[in-house]
Amino acid sequence: MNAVLLEARAIAKHFGGVKALTDVSLTIRQGEIYGLIGPNGAGKTTFFNVLTGLYHPDGGDLLFAGEKLEASAPHKVAKRGIARTFQNIRLFGNMTAMENVMVGRHARTHAGVLGAVMHDRRTTAEEAAIRRRAEELLHYVNIADRADDLARHLSYGDQRRLEIARALATDPKLLALDEPAAGMNGTETAGLRELIEGIRRDGITVLLIEHDVKLVMGLCDRVAVLDYGQKICEDVPAVVQKDPKVIEAYLGGSVA
Amino acid sequence: MMARQSLFERLRHDKRAAIAATVLMGLALAVFPFVIGSSLGNSWLRIIDFAMLYIMLALGLNIVVGFAGLLDMGYIAFYAVGAYLYALLASPHFGLHLPVWLIIPAGAALAGLFGALLGAPTLRLRGDYLAIVTLGFGEIVRIFMNNLNAPINITNGPQGISGIDPIHLGGITLAKPLTFLGYAIPSLHAYYYLFLALALLIVFVTIRLENSRIGRAWVAIREDEIAAKACGINTRNIKLLAFTMGASFGGVAGGLFAGFQGFVSPESFNLMESVMVLCMVVLGGMGNIPGVILGGILLTILPEVFRHGAGPLQIAVFGKILLDPEALRMLLFGLALVVVMLYRPAGLWPSTTRRREFRGESATDVLKEGE
Known part of the structure; x- marks a missing residue:
């Protein structure tokens, strides 16, 4: 069994009186594709936002690669090696696809004002490396031909791919995808599935929120199910599918 | 095109x-x-010299507004800081006469510090809210300059500081005609060359910054701050950097203004000036360096053209002056602004990407058109 990459311990988050997350504990192992599913409003995206430092948790803590993650510092989380995409795509719309991916290299590069102005040898080399890596990643997600288009002019599926390329540019250990297949047709979803499998083969652990149950069950090694902010199940897909609590959450319980 | x-x-x-x-x-x-x-004579040469100063200001504000997308309505405060620092350190007011090569960088640094001071409390604000706070900041600086004459007289209040040393470099003063290889170079020309050199330096720095990791981070924050954070950008520091860099350009321009004018008073730094510089940035083409330069030149020169041209034109057409040129000037100027914004909403000279943004076409379409 692989080493544990991310451990969430008793994460709690509430907004006023609404308990978005209560006592959620998960363990994600190195190299797996881990699915996080649940009905609408179950707290999946809230968990993502806590994980990536956008929300400050009200309880519990996160251990990443054995060390505690500092809450409420998204840029530090990115630097530690967690990259994410967003449910409602958040690209830099008026930058080109290429530039979007280049921004993703920010966390791994160092040039400051002085370097940028003086163009010393290190900065020039770094800039060339940024460009090279961005080109590679655009090829990797198969949108190299759109490199010079504004991000907002890409098709929906390409925008999803671009967001993944930008996230990969931060050299993540864990890639967190928030509903990457939402709004995609069958062909696009199949392409996405191939992409995610490729990412895993390259040694990156994937955390996946997804509504497309077929995709999750086919792709994930393990799945956790959230309902009303609580984890009700965590196991391999075959077991999760048959779990009575999961079926109840998705299809509604018996009339008591 | x-x-x-x-x-x-x-x-x-x-x-x-x-x-x-x-x-x-x-x-x-x-x-x-x-x-x-x-x-055209010396009065126009003075206007050209001022255009250079405004180009520096517009390029500085462009970093904050054009690149980082932070609407700053009090930018002229940094111009004031640079100008007053020069006035205090090189005039009979305190009896100090420090050299220019010391004051101008000090002015840039102090204005940069003020930029960070403005930036720090406004990090969470955007758009209209930020505009109001920065507007207040600009007014605070001006009012301080206006009132810091009692109990200790620092700024000499509304009377301003006069008799400021002209800019002199290494024993050469720019206030008198220079002789160079037997040719006499009038003072206004010498100032022109100095301002041009510094404006070019600022253009150079801005271009280098724009095409760097820092410049991309600024634009990323403008486009989507949350996504920028998720990309590992420390948005707090990068925003403060934008405020600081932008302000320091303003500080340089302010110092040059004080030396050139020989006199500073708080009324040179009112809200209208901030608005004017903002207009240069927006009208020229936000975020695009050549556009911003064009905006700076046009908005300095156009009002003067109206001022100088309106009188003679009326006499030529009607035989007498029907409307006061001074009043007509602002009217025509306002009209020009409205027309430009209606017909070129992205500015006179927008960047290629921004032009596409406003027309809603993609790069591949442009390619097809060109083939």
Whole structure:
């Protein structure tokens, strides 16, 4: 069994009186594709936002690669090696696809004002490396031909791919995808599935929120199910599918 | 438009053409003050000198508004900081006469510090909210300058500080005509060359920053702050950097203004000036350096053209002056602004990406059009 990459311990988050997350504990192992599913409003995206430092948790803590993650510092989380995409795509719309991916290299590069102005040898080399890596990643997600288009002019599926390329540019250990297949047709979803499998083969652990149950069950090694902010199940897909609590959450319980 | 684009493309790829264009441009800029001075007179030369200062201001504000997308309505405060620092350190007011090469960098640094001071409490604000806070900041600085004459007289209050040392470099003062290889270079020309050199330096710095990791981070924050954070950008520091860099350009321009004018008073730094610089940035083409430069030149020169041209034109057409040129000036100026914004909403000279943004077409479409 692989080493544990991310451990969430008793994460709690509430907004006023609404308990978005209560006592959620998960363990994600190195190299797996881990699915996080649940009905609408179950707290999946809230968990993502806590994980990536956008929300400050009200309880519990996160251990990443054995060390505690500092809450409420998204840029530090990115630097530690967690990259994410967003449910409602958040690209830099008026930058080109290429530039979007280049921004993703920010966390791994160092040039400051002085370097940028003086163009010393290190900065020039770094800039060339940024460009090279961005080109590679655009090829990797198969949108190299759109490199010079504004991000907002890409098709929906390409925008999803671009967001993944930008996230990969931060050299993540864990890639967190928030509903990457939402709004995609069958062909696009199949392409996405191939992409995610490729990412895993390259040694990156994937955390996946997804509504497309077929995709999750086919792709994930393990799945956790959230309902009303609580984890009700965590196991391999075959077991999760048959779990009575999961079926109840998705299809509604018996009339008591 | 296609012709202009292909010209730029040629210059980018053909090194010899680029060198030739640079030399031609340099020659044109070098003889420019002599042409203006002999044809239109010294008052126009002064206006050109001021245009250089406004270009520096517009480029500084462009970093904050154009790149980082932070609407700053009090930018002129940094101009004021630079100008007052020069006035205090090189005038009979305190009896200090420090050298220029010390004061101008100090002015840039102090204005930069003020930029960070403004930036720090406003990090969470955006758009209209930020505009109001920065507007207040600009007014606070001006009102301080207006009232810091009691109990200790620091700024000499509303009377301002006069008798400021002219700019002098290494024993040469720019206030008197210089002799260079037997030719006399009038003072206004000398200021022109100095301002041009510094404006070019600022252009250079801005271009380098724009095409760097820092510049991309600024634009990323403008486009989507949350996504920028998720990309590992420390948005707090990068925003503060934008405020600081922008403000320091304003500080340089302010110091030069004080030395050039010989007099500073709080009324030179009112809200209207901030609005004017903002107009230069927006009208020229937000985020695009050539556009911002064009905006700076046009908005300095146009009001003067209206001022100088409206009277004679009325006499030529009607035989007498019907409308006061001074009143007409602002009217025509306002009209020009409205027309430009209606017909060129992205500015007079927008960047290629921004032009596409407003027209809603993609790069591949442009390619097809060009083929």
